[in-house]
Amino acid sequence: MPKESKSHKELFDWLREKNLPENEIPRNKKEWFMEIAVGFNRLGMDKPDLAESYKRAEERMEEENLKRILRKQQELGLVDYDLYQGITKREWSGKHGIYANLIQSIDYVCIIGKRAWVLEGKKDPNHEAIGQVLVYSDLFKEDYPMFEEIKIGIVCKEPSPLNEPTCDKLGISIFRVDDV
Numbered sequence: 001m002p003k004e005s006k007s008h009k010e011l012f013d014w015l016r017e018k019n020l021p022e023n024e025i026p027r028n029k030k031e032w033f034m035e036i037a038v039g040f041n042r043l044g045m046d047k048p049d050l051a052e053s054y055k056r057a058e059e060r061m062e063e064e065n066l067k068r069i070l071r072k073q074q075e076l077g078l079v080d081y082d083l084y085q086g087i088t089k090r091e092w093s094g095k096h097g098i099y100a101n102l103i104q105s106i107d108y109v110c111i112i113g114k115r116a117w118v119l120e121g122k123k124d125p126n127h128e129a130i131g132q133v134l135v136y137s138d139l140f141k142e143d144y145p146m147f148e149e150i151k152i153g154i155v156c157k158e159p160s161p162l163n164e165p166t167c168d169k170l171g172i173s174i175f176r177v178d179d180v
Contacts, residue, residue, distance in 0.1 A: 007121075007123070007157075008107065008121050011108075011121040011155045011156070011157070011177070012032070012034055012107075012108055012121065012155075014155075014177055015032065015108060015110075015119070015155055015175065016032050018175075020110075020155075020175050021110055021117050021119075021151070021153060021173060021175065022112060022117075025112055029112060029113070030110055030111065030112050031069070031072050031073075031076070031110070031111045032108065032109070032110050032111075033069070033073055033078060033080075033108070033109045033110075033111070034107065034108055035080065035081040035082055035105045035106070035107070036078050036079065036080070036081060036105065036106045036109045036140075037079040037080065037081040037084045037103050037104070037105055037106075038103070038104050038105070038106055038136055038139035038140050038142075038143050039102060039103045039104050039139050039143070040079070040103065040143050041139075041142040041143050042139060042142055043099045043102060043103070044099070045099060045100075045103075047077070047079055047143060048079060048084060050074070050079060050080065050083050050084070051074065053083045054070055054071075054073075054074045054080075054083070057070060057083065058070050058071070076111060076144075076146075077144065077146070078109065078144065079143075081103070081105035084103060104135075104136065104139065106118055106119070106120075106136045106140065107119060107120050107121040107155075108120075108121060108155065109140070111147075114146070114147055114148040114149065115147065115148065115149040115150075115151065116140065116144065116147040116149070116150050116151070117150075117151045117152070117153060118133060118136050118137040118140050118150060118151070118152050118153075119133070119152070119153045119154065119155050119175070120132045120133040120136070120153075120154050120155070121154075121155045121156070122154060122155075122156050123156060123157055123158055124156050124157070124158040124159065124160045124163075125154040125156050125159075125160045125163050125164055125167055125172070125174055126160060126163060127163065129154045129156070130154070130163060130166065130167060130170070130172065133152045133153065133154055133172055134152070134170065134172075137150050137152045151171075151173065152171065152172050152173070153172060153173035153174065153175055154167065154172060154173075154174055154175070155175045156174065156175070156176050156177070157176065157177045157178070158176070159176060159178075
């Protein structure tokens with residue numbers, strides 16, 4: 001169920017290029033990640049220990065920046081959804097049955113100290129994006145309790161005059177490509 005698409009990657013690159021969220025904070029104080037797995041705690045599963053998987057993945061990487069991101073992700077205890085899907089899920093299906101297939105993936109996570117931003121990337125802030133970011137932030141809080149504050153947002157290309165007032169009421173920030 002990888003969600004990576006050209007548009008998905010473009011939104012992530014734009015987010016990083018514009019130093020969002022919280023562009024007033026220097027980039028060297030932030031870490032951005034794609035496809036972080038959530039739902040373990042709610043399903044009664046321990047987060048998998050991916051140390052060996054991270055090590056093998058890092059050995060195959062040539063780009064130093066990607067290696068650094070992978071090391072930081074492991075240091076923070078964030079579970080990479082693609083590694084989970086490719087390695088752990090096979091091993092966990094026998095142990096956890098159908099639950100192993102229910103783990104979800106957050107599009108983007110930005111870490112700023114003890115604060116985490118859970119971000120959904122979509123064409124516009126539609127009903128699906130609103131629901132996803134609300135559920136994913138809840139699951140993230142349960143799986144990664146070391147973060148003291150969780151903020152939520154939707155990264156998008158187009159406005160949604162019907163849904164953006166609801167986002168405001170729910171505390172969902174909108175990061176629209178045309179706005180910055």
